[in-house]
Amino acid sequence: MDTRPFRSVLYIPGSKERALEKATGLAADAIIFDLEDAVAIDEKARARGLLAETLQSHDYGTRAKLVRINALSSDWGHDDLDVIAAARPEAILLPKVDTAAHIEALARLLDARPETADTRIWAMMESPLGVLNAHAIACAPRMAGFIMGTNDLAKDMGCRFRPDRLPLMISLQLPLLAAKAVGIVAIDGVYNAFKDDAGLRLECEQGRDMGFDGKTLIHPAQLAVTNEVFAPSEQDIDLARRQIEAFDAATQRGEGVAVVDGKIVENLHIVTAQQILAKAQAIADLTE
């Protein structure tokens, strides 16, 4: 069972030295070092050099490190990869992925370089075509995770942002289903109003309840709420322990079902309970 936490996944513009520096001490489970939409066109070349140098000189500890390059069809994508490859990136995040062929093309480029032999690929799910092709994309070589790009999706869908995200619901759920079917990580989109903690909390709770592993963030002020919501609560942990205890006792009596708090507990619930405890332990291990 892969229990690496991905509760909070923070975007950092590759052009911002201060933010790149600051992130070495931030409580993010993962970082997206961005060369795409957070970097102005005039800054693209400087940002990729700065980022390659920063990745080699800075220690980001246990945080997962994803580099979002520009699309390979853009003016910058191939140069991004050439420069970033020297830093042996843990993962490349490819934006605007429409088909599995986009991932296969990147995988071939990574295969061709010894420095990127172990580099995984993550895909931005942010176009109607990408969403419709989510399962084929999830099955493509080197794939490790999906990141929802809800701003681009809303743009392409022509839909409005609503607190219940009803207009985006199918677009969130199709990639989520594909990720679960294949066993890769699925991370929810960003909450743009980075000073609105209450709104962020509601959207985190919705994403968590849907089954996302975590949420992408644009500002450090969003870390605390996100880390809290996507971690098992004390009540979750207590219930998981009691379910396991009660089920063990039932098994010893030769029974296949236990009852905890008036609800049945079967072996499938024990799988969930064990996952909750493993996730809680993995989070506790981060702070040791």
Ligand SMILES: CC(C)(COP(=O)(O)OP(=O)(O)OC[C@H]1O[C@@H](n2cnc3c(N)ncnc32)[C@H](O)[C@@H]1OP(=O)(O)O)[C@@H](O)C(=O)NCCC(=O)NCCSC(=O)C[C@H](O)C(=O)O
């Ligand atoms: C949104 C911001 C432009 C706000 O910047 P700013 O006004 O500078 O914020 P603060 O002054 O409040 O910053 C306080 C300190 O925190 C540091 N900081 C700010 N943001 C980050 C960050 N993302 N990572 C690390 N550190 C950060 C500042 O340096 C300050 O530090 P200090 O000097 O020590 O006090 C800005 O937050 C920002 O640029 N955010 C990222 C925006 C971004 O990455 N956008 C692209 C990704 S979103 C997207 O594309 C999603 C997807 O593709 C889709 O389609 O939906």
Ligand SMILES: [Mg+2]
């Ligand atoms: Mg986008």
